Amino acid sequence: MNLDKVLFGFFVLLALTLNVGFAYGDIDVAEHHHVWELFAALVVSLIATVLKFGDRSHLGAVLLASSLVADLHLIAAAIVWGISSEVYQAGTDPSVVSTVVSLAVGALVANTASVILLVVETLTLRR
């Protein structure tokens, strides 16, 4: 067992699960989406990205790319939510919430791709 691999797999998977947790629910209902979950998803996603730094393999490069996509989506979601709630006092508007959640769903797809790649890599290793 490689501790590095455990940490890596942990954070990649956690990024996905937190992301799912945030995006789960009706898309325009503010009560279904908690800000803490977005915060946690963003932090974990950033850590997962950093963990992928400096991998010279092709798969490593693709993992880094998908992780960066997820970061981008989550940061965009956080900024949209932050601005609409702080500047326009409209944080719970269905339109705002649905924008934030749809951005998070984009990140979800990227995170799913990451996990699939990780699984594929593990399988090829076993063979």
Added chain:
Amino acid sequence: MEKVIFLFMRRMRRPLILLICSYAIAIGGLVLIPGQDSDGNLWHYDFFHAFYFISFVGPTIGFGEIPYELLPAQRFWVVLSLYLTVVAWLYSIGKIFGLVQEQAFSRALEEARFIRGVRRLDEPFHIVCGYGETGSLIVEALSARGWRCVVLDHDPERLDDLELANLPLDIPRLCADASVTQTLIEAGLKLSNCQTVIAVTNDDQVNTKIAVTVKLLVPKLVVMCRADNRDAEENMSSFNTNYIVNPYEVFAEHLGLAIRKPYVNELHRWLGARAGRKLSEPLMPPQGHWIIGGYGRFGQACRRYLEASDLQVSVIERDASRFDDINCDSLLHRIVGSATDEEPLHAAQVETCNGIIAGTDSDTDNLSIVLTAIAINPDIYAVARQNKRAEGELFAAAKLPLVVEPSRIVAWRMLPLAINPLLSEFLALSRNQENEWAQRLMLRLRKAFHQRSPQILTISITGKMAQGLCVAISRRIVRLSDLRRNAQGEGMQIIGLMLKTHDENIVCPGSGQTLHHGDELLVAVSAGTAHRFEWLIQHSTHWASPKLAAAGGWQAEQPEEV
């Protein structure tokens, strides 16, 4: 460069994760802890304000307690976060500086810069391995003639010298072992515009390794090596190294040549000199009896060539064993002793002898030998070997007729090989010519170029290089005299040195020599007119002009006598 980025990113993992975690903890805590607004109501930091607050706490900027005054519980947390984030920042910054200063990192950056520099060379270039005495001369001469080079040396101090040398062209350089294959590939070995690899390190082994690498990876590429030992020379020639230069052999060959055919030897110097220099007077070493002081590689080579020129040779050598294994019967005197002393010199009859060669590997001894000999016999022709380039001033002050610098000899022999192989072929052929032949050619050169050394060009009569000339050849017979007249019309003087046709080399072709498609012509032109001459050869309208043809006709003129 790729490697550097990966290395950098990999090392940055830990500090970045530390930063992310410390910010997340600080922000999260601040959001959780309840506070009061100005009216005393319960108030929680939201994520935006928490991020804002921690962002200026982390780098210790500190705008105060914003937006409302903090409660003690919040202050506790802020104190903790402050130390946490500040330490994280300090750690990350320290790590970055450490990485940048690390030798491996700066080396990797340097290597990346070197590779980029080599890739960016869009002109033909030469790889010079070893920037010692020889390498520096070659690089200097190449860049003075407008050639690009790439330099490899394992000694950083020497590369500093290169940086200070103030050469007209930018030269990519790398501090690395040139015998490592990867280094050579990075230096552009496999690039199509790499012309030659010049191996002039001070180690025969390294030079051999370079030659092997080049011949295995890019067999077509020309590689030339310096070899100080005859063993290494044989080894290198066993795998088709294109040119091997042994400075001692080359010098001895030229000394023999200068004694037998001084003008042929001088012709080499004229054609090898940079264009526009004042033409020198020939060296005239005397015939008769010569003394060689020091019987190492240099002394032995000199003896072979001097004896081949039917001279009498005496040898003074400190180490008696050097006389053992070689056939020394033909020597006039064999004296064991130091040639720096008067006694052995007297024993070798220095009073009546004609020349002396000081050929030890110590510059001090060499100077001492020639000065002692001159003191005894002021008419003696003294030749001294100068090992270190830095001693040049001393040797110049001694005012000797001939100073031998092995490094200069190697550079001088390799230069035409690298930049004008046809000239090397011509020089090799000229060594078999008679003295009078060289004298006649030199007279013509002197007259045509007003006592200045000419520029030597190789003109390939093929479509690309000489479009105009080719068009002319396809329409009518073109002779060398036509070429010369055209050049004279533009105010240029040319002298054809050699014509290489598909089956022979014609040395000094006559004016009536016809030129054909596919020939290569070696010409001497006045210094500074090479570009104009090339333009003339290439410019089709000028050559194919019907007016010119009608006015004089290309064939109408009688060929001039040479």
